[in-house]
Amino acid sequence: MARMTWLVNRLRCMSVAEVGYRVQQAAVTRLGKRIDAGAPPPLPRALTLRLQGAPALDAAERAALLDDAERILAGHVLLFADRRFDVGAPPAWNRDPDSGVTAPAVFAGDLQVTDRDKVGDIKHIWELNRHLHLVRLAQAWALTGEERWARALAAQLRSWLDQCPPSTGPNWTSSLELGIRLINWSLAWQLCGGEAGPLFAGEEGERLRADWLASIHAHCRSIARHLSRHSSANNHLIGELAGLYVASSTWPCWRASHGWREQARRELETQAQAQFARDGVNREQAFAYHVFSSEFLFVAGLLGQASGEPFSRNYWGVLQRALRFLRSVMDVGGHVPMVGDADDGAVFRLDATGASRAAQLLALGDAVFGGGSHAHPGARWLLHALPGPRPDADAHETETGWAFPDGGYLLFGANFGTAREIKGMLDCGPLGYLGIAAHGHADALALTLSVAGEECLVDPGTYSYWQAQKWRDYFRGTAAHNTVRIDGLDQSVSGGRFMWLKKAGAAIERMPQSPHDFDFRGSHDGYQRLADPVRHVRSVRFDGASHTLVVRDEVAARRPHEVELFWHFAPELNVRLTSTGLSARGKGFTLQMQAVGADLKLELVRAAEHPPLGWISRSYEAKEPCDVLRITTVSSAVPVECRFTINFI
Structure with missing residues (x-):
């Protein structure tokens, strides 16, 4: 049912x-x-960039990378952001390393990947089989020249090819996963010296090369047949095209390769323009996927530069604007609001420090567009693996901004980029992208706030795609965001874990003139669907001189409705209720809030489970308690006004 x-x-x-x-x-x-048949015999040509050694690393970076490689040899692989799993040595590639369930080796089209009894958690299987960790072994070889790393990489590839023949098992069920795997295979190919490298020495090496190329051909053929289209044409399509482009450029070994490469290149140019707004915001309204899609575009673009087939100036302009937006919303402490879905998915993992992928992306942009010093080790490795001239791009792109109305975000605050920074962000954009808006959250008119580089009012994130339904519903629902909920209902109507049937549409009614003298008014129509339609209007004013934020929420309806207003505070803060409102204290600031309205009830909630409220998730499959102020009343017209006053310690 x-x-x-x-x-x-x-x-x-x-x-x-x-x-x-x-x-x-x-x-x-x-x-x-x-x-489906085997691959035709490859033509004797592939792209080998003749890399020399490794990029410059300091002692700590080198030691961390080699330590991670040693753990991989022992079968302990880092998946998602920070969870290490025992996957076996060599890995059991079709087994969920968390539950231990092994998916059957049947035709991929016959597998129901959401059947946890037969498959386990498919996200865990897919994450391992993206082969980010195989690139780590190639990096270790490039760093040391020790043959044991090449042998380990060859053994892992051999075991994967044996356990995962074309079109068989869970690792052939998603074109996106095939695309990511091809990108990491290409990076490992280049870092290990390509066709002349140590992987292919001797008779065993020749057999490995032949079988690997046959699998690469099957990957490309499968992606080309099963591209994500229509309402699924989001980051999946960008990732599939990027994988197809990278593979057909690295291994142009078959008659179909030229057609695959040209199709992928052409559609990447189109999708870059379609999936990013004119002001640089990714249209999925999910900041983690903003980074994810940008990584795909960077890898494809850099390979184009390295192979002498550069992408257009417009393509690189999309990436410049995407980085401008990311740089703008990041606070001085390096935090990016966790808007929309996130699953810690990465296209590549080339550093061993666990540093922010957003910071890595910005460092990569600085190096590519500004000729920066490659300060981030991940950026250094990627530019080493894919060397080429700088792209044709606008050298005068503005570093930061505050108004992104096309994408749907406005920033307010004072002293941006300094130790006394106040940075807030208001979400006044669409729910998500295309018909299902798969990765958007019901967060219309929500806001976040950081002070002095510390998170204060937060978006609680995602937690998990496949845990119990109540957790998926909670983290993407209205109650998990700093906005208003009516009658206990989400602003938008869910039709499944990655689907919205009715989507709240936000509108800007009064546009602010500056971030430090910010005066906004907007509304959304999410509750117009009720039998007694409700209109939610939010006004946000920030005064930079007095460090005061005033949020006024009005609901307009014929009859009274239950109104709930939520404020989520970062777990690190000391939060307590006062006689007139709330007080929060961080390391470098205090915040006082007063709430004014008719018959208001103020309640501080933490770690509730039935129903969920008072949780934050900063990485996939992990959650921790946080304090949430819930303000409730019953009203048809009386506004609720919250006044926040910020003081530095």
Whole structure:
């Protein structure tokens, strides 16, 4: 019944053209089960960039990288942001390393990857099989020249090719995963010396090369047949195209390679423009996927530079604007608000420090566009693996901004970039991208705030895609964001874990003139669907001289409704209720809040589970308690006004 409900909801989000495409894809999958054959013999040519050694690393960077490589040899691999799993040596590639469930080695089109009893958590399997850790072994070889690292890499590849033949098992069920794997295979290929490297020495090496190339051909063929289209054409399509472009450029070994490369290149140019707003915001309204998609575009672009087939100035302009937005929303402490979905997915992992991927991306942009000093080790490694001239780009792109109305974000505050920084962000954009808005959250008119580089009012993040439904619903729901909920209902109507059926639309009614003298008014229509329609209007004023933030929420309806207003505080803060409101204290600031309205009830909630409230997730599959102020009243018109006063210690 749950599966049937999901199918009905999914059909409701599809156009007639998409239904036809899905039927065609199902036929292609079934046909592939019968007619897929091995790869044709490769032509004797591949792209080998003839790299020399490794980039300059300090002693600590070198030691951390080699320590991680040693752990991989022992079967302990870092997955997601910071969780290390025992995957085996060599790994059991079709096993979920968390639950221990091994997916059956059947035709990939017959697998239901959401069946946890038979497959486990598919996210864990896919994460291991992206092969980010294989690049670490190639880095260790490039650093030391020790053959044991090349042998370890060859052994891992050999075991994967044996356990995961084309079209068989869970690792052939997602074109995006195939694309990421191809990118990391390309990086490992270059860092290990390409065709002349130690991987392919001797008879065993020749067999490894032949089998690897056959699998690469099957990857490319599968991606080209199963590109994400229509309402699924989000970061998945960018990742699939990037993988297809990188593979067909690195290994232009078959007659189809030229066509794959040109198609991928052409569509990447188009998707870069389509999936990023004119002001640089990724249209999925999920900041982690903003970084993720940018990583794909960078890898493809850099390989184009290295191979003498550069992408256009417009393509690089998209990346410049994307970095400008990311740099703008990051506070002086390096924090980026956790807007929308996040699963810690990375296209590549080239540093061993666990540093912020947003910081790595900005460092990469500084090096590529500004000729910077490659301060981040991950950026240094990527530019070493994919060397080439600087792209044709606008050298005068503004470093930061505060107004991103096309993407739907406005910044307010004072002293940006200094130790006394106050930086707030208001979300006044769409729910997400395309028909299902898969990675957006029901967060219209929510805001975040950091002070002196410390997070204060936070977006609690994502936690998990596949844990119990209540957790998925909570973290993407309205109650998990600093905004208003009516009658206990989310602003938008969910149709599944990655689907919204009815989407709240936000509108800017009064545009501020500056971040330090900020005066905003906006509304959304998410509760117009109720039998007694409700209109939520939020006004936000920030005065930079007095460090005062005033948020006024109005609801307009014919009859009274339950109104809840939520404020989520970072776990590191000391938060307590006062007689008139709330007090929060950080390392370098204090914040006082007063709430004014009719019959208000103020309640501080922490770590509630039934229903969930008072949680934050800073990495995938991890959550911790945080304090949430819930303000409730019953009203049809009386506004609620919250006044925040910030003082530095």
